[in-house]
Amino acid sequence: MxxxxxxxxxxxxxxxxxxxxxxxxxxxxxxxxxxxxxxxxxxxxxxxxxxxxxxxxxxxxxxxxxxxxxxxxxxxxxxxxxxxxxxxxxxxxxxxxxxxxxxxxxxxxxxxxxxxxxxxxxxxxxxxxxLRSIDIDVENKVAWVQSGAILGELYYKLSQEADTLTFPAGLCPTVGIGGYMSGGGYGLLFRKYGLATDNVIDAQLVDAKGRLLDRTSMGEDLFWAIRGGGGGSFGIVVAWKIQLVPIPKTVTLYTVNKILEQNATKVVHQWQSIAHKLPIEFYSGITFAPINIDGDGVTKKTVVASFHASFLGTIDELLPIMQESFPELGLVREDCTEMSWLQSILYMGLLPNDTLNILLDRTHQNPLLSPSFKSKSDYVLEPIPEAAFEGVWERLLEEEAHSASISLIAYGGIMDQIPSSATPYPHRGGILYKIVYSVGWPAEDNARSEWYVNWTRRLYSYMGPFVSKSPRRAYINYRDVDIGVNDENGKTSYEWGIKYFMENFDKLAQVKTMIDPDNFFRHEQSIPILPPSSKMEL
Missing domain, CATH: 3.30.43.10 (Uridine Diphospho-n-acetylenolpyruvylglucosamine Reductase, domain 2)
Known part of the structure; x- marks a missing residue:
């Protein structure tokens, strides 16, 4: 490059x-x-x-x-x-x-x-x-969604008007459509249907000159850039036209928890080579977190590995696949629950499932996130050695990690088939899984925020030898200013851009220079414009 x-x-x-x-x-x-x-x-x-x-x-x-x-x-x-x-x-x-x-x-x-x-x-x-209207065309399986809508509002509207259709988006209902789409957006269906922005077919954007542009008037290069190039760089996307996808009547979820003393390390190591090969109907992940367990009158701190999955089908369809592909997990019928697609969103998002109105609550605080937090991300291209996880457990047992978690999300499926240049989001084929590191703390402890943030940095440094390299990849929707920012003079180091976008960063900068040559839309990690000597035609 x-x-x-x-x-x-x-x-x-x-x-x-x-x-x-x-x-x-x-x-x-x-x-x-x-x-x-x-x-x-x-x-x-x-x-x-x-x-x-x-x-x-x-x-x-x-x-x-x-x-x-x-x-x-x-x-x-x-x-x-x-x-x-x-x-x-x-x-x-x-x-x-x-x-x-x-x-x-x-x-x-x-x-x-x-x-x-x-x-x-x-x-x-x-x-x-x-600006959060949602207009659904059931017959043509499309919808126009304004950027101010949240995922919960979209899911709710679909449940009322098109309960056999959905949109391949995420779990947290209060995430705004505008930011979610701008960075790519993955969810429970991304191994079957791709990212959210892989299913965007038109958009309306106001550019720095105040022009309202659609896909035709903005051109294919700008339309490409806004579908994964990050928010706040090219203009303000007012609305997105999305392709809806079919969902089955029944979805099966399972959760299997294993602590370190239950051979969790070995099972985690085996999962790495299996999960990305599962049928595209699977969303598979693991979450690590510190917990306290009681035994013989003594409280002990350990780590739990929570293996979880969503499967587009019934328990009877799921069990034979898992027993053949991943018998080490020991999955049994009692670990599985059948439900509707919408119920699975509520269940996996830790939301009350007795009312759908929770999806409309824009102020609901996501129970998966602490009030204050710091997160970082990685992509894994080959299995991490079993012994390396021991260092992860050590760090999860440190004092500042009391509200920390590490999530592994399996890739594969259609993500291996979509070219890395199809949208600005480049992390496609050859990825086993993504890692998200998070540490949280109560808002009243914000004075000690650096104490917690430094924990994520130490963990991130430890993981360096085991994840993607040259560049070490990162996910733009899990924004992380530690990897680099535009400085106060507007100059941009190349490294943070290629971590998010790899080879696509060049084209993003060219599109930015074309649509916003004065760099009006900018922030710490906005796409930069090219210097005059580097400007070229797309």
Whole structure:
């Protein structure tokens, strides 16, 4: 791959804004926004939230999913705009550009590093909460979904209008469609139908010039880039046209827990060579976590390996496959439960399954995530030696890992068949599984956040010899600023980009330069523009 040096339009001047300058820019921005909607001034006012409004804090905090970025010292937006139409987005872009501000765009608030609602420079937050319509065409098995919708709202609407169809997306119902799609998006069906963005067939985007573009008018290169190139780089995607897929009447789930003293290490080691070869109807994973067990009046700390799977079919269909492919797990009928597809989403997301209305609760805190957390990711191309897991267990038993977990998600299936260049998401063929490392802590312990964060860094360093190399890969939707950022002068090191996108990073930079040559849409890990000497035709 050709190595490029990137530069971007400087934004260091924003860093030296004085408080009075920021306030002045804020006032000018608000005047600009109101002047563009003279016939709609009362409506516009209700969509604008400043620190002087009682609504400001509630709107800002409503979808912050990582309380690391909800502290008193966390930089806050000068203004929050909650547009209810495309024209409101276009006006906000125009006024932020005119008055030298930046934009952050938030759909669900699950950005692991807070990049969708935090910036170190004066900025305006566009919160897409009012743009969340979902229109389903059952006959043609497609739907238009606005970026402010959450996965739970999409699943709920499908259950009401098309219960034999679904969309291959994730488990957490409060994840916003906009951010989820922008990074690729995997879920229980990705081994059968690919990523969420593999099933996007059109989109509507507002670019830096305020133009509303669809697939035809934006062109295939930009359409390619927004389906996995990460959010906040190319414009604001207002809506996505998605292909719906069929689901069977019955889905079977199983969970088998094994602690270290039950030969968990050996079974984990065997799973590595088996899970990616299972039929495409399987979603297979393992989660490691520290637990306390009682025995002989003594409490002991150990590690549990939770083997879990979702299978598109019945128990009677699943058991023979597992008994032949993975007898070491010891799976029996009593470990399995049959349910509907939607029930499986609730069950695996640890949600109450007595009401579907939980899917509509945009403020529900995901029980799989601690209030404050740090996560990192890896991809594994060949089995990790059994002895290497001993070092993992040692680290999970350390004090700061009391709320830590490590998840392994098996690949294979159709992911081996889709070319790595089909979308910006390159992690396709040859991958055994993905790893997600997470450590959490209560929000009141944020003063010690570095203590926890450093634990993930030590674990990540330990795992280096056993995972992908040159580059060591990472998943853009599990954003991790440790692997590199754009510096304050807008310059970009090449390394973080190729970890997320590999060979696709070059093309992403070319598309970025074409659609946003002034680098208006930018953040710490946004796609950079090429320097003039490197610009080339796509």
């Amino acid at each position: 050709k190595s490029l040096q990137f530069s971007a339009s400087p934004f260091v001047f924003l860093m030296i804004f004085s408080l009075s300058s920021a306030i002045h820019a804020n006032e000018e921005f608000l005047h600009c926004l109101s002047s563009l909607h003279p016939q709609d001034s009362s409506s516009i006012t209700s969509l604008i939230h400043t620190p002087n409004n009682s609504s400001y804090s509630s709107v800002l905090d409503s979808t912050i999913r990582n309380f690391r970025f909800a502290t008193p010292t966390t930089p806050k937006p000068l203004v929050i705009v909650t547009p209810s139409s495309v024209s409101h987005i276009q006006s906000t872009i125009h006024c932020t550009r005119k008055h030298g501000l930046q934009i952050r765009t938030r759909s669900g608030g699950h950005d692991f590093e807070g990049s969708s609602y935090v910036a170190q420079v004066p900025f305006v937050l566009i919160d897409m909460v009012n």
